[in-house]
Amino acid sequence: MQETSRGQAPAPAPERRGCLFALSQPPLMIFLGVIGCLLLAAAMHDLYLL
Template sequence: MLDTTQSDTDAPPEEPRGCLYALSQPPLMIFLAVIGCLLLMASLHDLLLL
C-alpha cells in the first residue's frame, strides 16, 4: 500500500504567475515601449509628411 501522508519537508507549491507578472518585467516593457514609439513615428510620418 502506498504512503499518501505528506511530510513536513515538502516544499510548498509555487503560486501560478499570470499576465500582470509578465508585463511587470523591465525588458518586456522596454521592448513594448520601443515598438510603440516606432509605430507612433511611422503613423505620424504617414499622416503629416505624405
C-alpha cells in the same frame, strides 16, 4: 485523489504568475515601449508627411 487521513496536510499548490507579472518585467516593457514609439513615428509620418 490524495490520501490525507494520516494527519498530513496536502502540499501547497505552486504559485501561479499571470500576465500582469510578465508585463511588470523591465526588459519587456522597454521592448514594448520601443515598438510603440516606432509605430507612433510611422503613423505620424504617414499622417503629416505623405
